[in-house]
Amino acid sequence: MSIVVRTLSDQTYDVVRRHILMGTMAPGTPVRQDVIANELGVSKIPLREALGRLEQDGxxxxxxxxxxxVRPLSGAEATEVFALRLKLEPGATADGARNATAEDRKVAQEALTTLEQQQDMDGTDHVTGNRVFHLALIRPAGPVTHTLLKRLHILSERYVRVHLAPQGREERARREHRQILEAWLAGDSALVESLTANHIGATLYDLKHQLGD
Structure with a gap:
């Protein structure tokens, strides 16, 4: 059994990233490195490493x-990111359904169960759970495909939170995720591709109206 050792930089990255995604560090806010270092009890070196990674994440x-x-939210960026997802992700998710092993199916089911549990709890960072679920469906398509779409999902996380804010969006997302997973588990790649395209396309449409083009 392997043991994952998390460095101070990793831990700092997780904490600051969570603040950004949860909105407690608002878009446009300067990062006060001295304050964060004191609050977390870390030196400037792991903090700078963490901040560099967060810059790479966009x-x-x-x-x-x-x-x-903290980077401002942008309608133009949201449109670009989700339009790219719309081009790439439906086919990749369909390929994942065709290639999935029994272990892949187990991982995907567990990812959706975890996401739904997070959605039922206040104050949880379930946009990350959303990313984990979608990437579980994509992973069997291949490592290059997974890596490219992981980058797009990281860029899209703050916009997923914005999209889910209006009442009823969480329930719609939950229903669509369940439909996609059921088709994916059944190996119905054509239906998976269609459902995934509709899911991402609806989010893109909503974000254009929320943030502007």
């Missing part, structure tokens, strides 16, 4: 002599 922007700022 959550922060660094400026010379100003440090890091």
């Amino acid at each position: 959550l922060l922007t660094s400026y010379p002599n100003r440090g890091y700022v």
